Amino acid sequence: MTTRSTKLPGVGTQYDISTRAGRRVSVVAHQDGRRFLAFYTPDDPDACQATVPLDPDEAGSLAKILEPGEAQTPGLGTCGLDIDLxxxxxxxxxxxxxxxxxxxxxxxxxxxxxxxxxxxxxxxxxxxxxxxxxxxxxxxxxxxxxxxxxxxxxxxxxxx
Structure with missing residues (x-):
């Protein structure tokens, strides 16, 4: 796994993560706290498949979920909705x-x-x-x- 960060003047920082499986994921951390996740195709690591915008609360919740060793994430629950999107x-x-x-x-x-x-x-x-x-x-x-x-x-x- 490799990680790389790139300063984006006036915007924030882009963090690129290349997994051991050869996939690439990026996080663009804006100065105002917003985050964007970007997913890239394995056969063309420069072709973005999709992006997901996250506000600061969403980014924090995702970070808690991804933290290794967390069996349950405090503060996160189900909202009781069963919506298929x-x-x-x-x-x-x-x-x-x-x-x-x-x-x-x-x-x-x-x-x-x-x-x-x-x-x-x-x-x-x-x-x-x-x-x-x-x-x-x-x-x-x-x-x-x-x-x-x-x-x-x-x-x-x-x-x-």
Whole structure:
């Protein structure tokens, strides 16, 4: 296992971890306390599969869970909800009515309950895109929601 840190001026620090199995995971620690986890494909260690934004509380909870030797993590429990969430990738083709439009125009969460949590673009991933983020043909939207919600969002984005 190897680790490497890289200062990101004005942002924070990126920590790269290469596991013994050859997988690569990164954590970008922003100066304001936010964290982003990034996962990379084993066959192309530079291709980001997905990113997960974490606020300071979420990052702290994850750190407690990952700490070796912890049989039970104090303060963490079940919330009593049994919700099956799925993550999908939705390609944005030239046939989409949202190609060239801002993300907010999709009204994804309002219409489907699903959230667009990242946009994968050829130039790199964009975690937590804002409503004014302009979509382009070739983007891949990463959405999280119920199966029904992401299916409906896929239909809406594809324009079918």
């Amino acid at each position: 799925v993550t999908v990738r939705i390609p944005l083709t030239g046939h989409s009515p949202y190609s060239g439009e801002v993300l907010g125009e999709t009204k994804a969460r309002t219409r489907t309950g699903a959230s667009i949590v990242a946009v994968l673009r050829r130039t790199g991933p964009v975690p937590s895109p804002t409503p004014d983020f302009r979509l382009e043909t070739g983007d891949v939207l990463v959405a999280v929601g119920t199966k029904e919600g992401v299916d409906e969002l896929t239909r809406i984005i594809s324009g079918t």
